[in-house]
Amino acid sequence: MASSTSCSQAAEKIGNNHELTPLEKHVMFFDINNDGIIYPSETYQAFRKMGRGIFRSMFAAVLIHFTLSHKTRPGKCPSLLFPIVVENIKYAIHGSDSGAYDSEGRFVPEKFEEIFKKHANQNPDSLTYNEVKELLKTNRERKDYYGWANAFVDWKSLYDLGKSNNGTLTKETVRAVYDGSLFEQIAQEQASK
Numbered sequence: 001m002a003s004s005t006s007c008s009q010a011a012e013k014i015g016n017n018h019e020l021t022p023l024e025k026h027v028m029f030f031d032i033n034n035d036g037i038i039y040p041s042e043t044y045q046a047f048r049k050m051g052r053g054i055f056r057s058m059f060a061a062v063l064i065h066f067t068l069s070h071k072t073r074p075g076k077c078p079s080l081l082f083p084i085v086v087e088n089i090k091y092a093i094h095g096s097d098s099g100a101y102d103s104e105g106r107f108v109p110e111k112f113e114e115i116f117k118k119h120a121n122q123n124p125d126s127l128t129y130n131e132v133k134e135l136l137k138t139n140r141e142r143k144d145y146y147g148w149a150n151a152f153v154d155w156k157s158l159y160d161l162g163k164s165n166n167g168t169l170t171k172e173t174v175r176a177v178y179d180g181s182l183f184e185q186i187a188q189e190q191a192s193k
Contacts, residue, residue, distance in 0.1 A: 030183075031086055037084070071092040072088040098111055098112070126169060135155070161177075162186075
């Protein structure tokens, strides 16, 4: 689970009396220094903590920050440092997704359950790779190419990070990515190797 100490420290730095939303908790693992702003170097470090290679971690950091930074800094000039502002991560929610986060970054349990009710055909508590592909196809909004690409990258990354030994994504794993605890679990597993 995402460290409650780091989440509470981040909430203090992000703003007084600001309780982190599930979406903010989802990204807090990447805020290495808990200041409420995530820089590409922090995203790189976080991916390395999860056992990803140098190239893959660099690529992920560049891609994530290039596509999300400007969305989390509304009304501000673009920054060449490509920071992601945690409290504004809700502005980076893309179309063609599962709807498991609402427009404020709150978790929507009904939408989460719907993922498995509609797409988990072989086992009600897990998704195969083909079922993930079907989920992506079903969630596509018309002419939302940006959303399609983002949803594909999100789910492909989740599948690569979280698939079980039998090649499926368990419901528990998918739930853990929505609250950010999956990243911490993977980092702890890597640290113990």
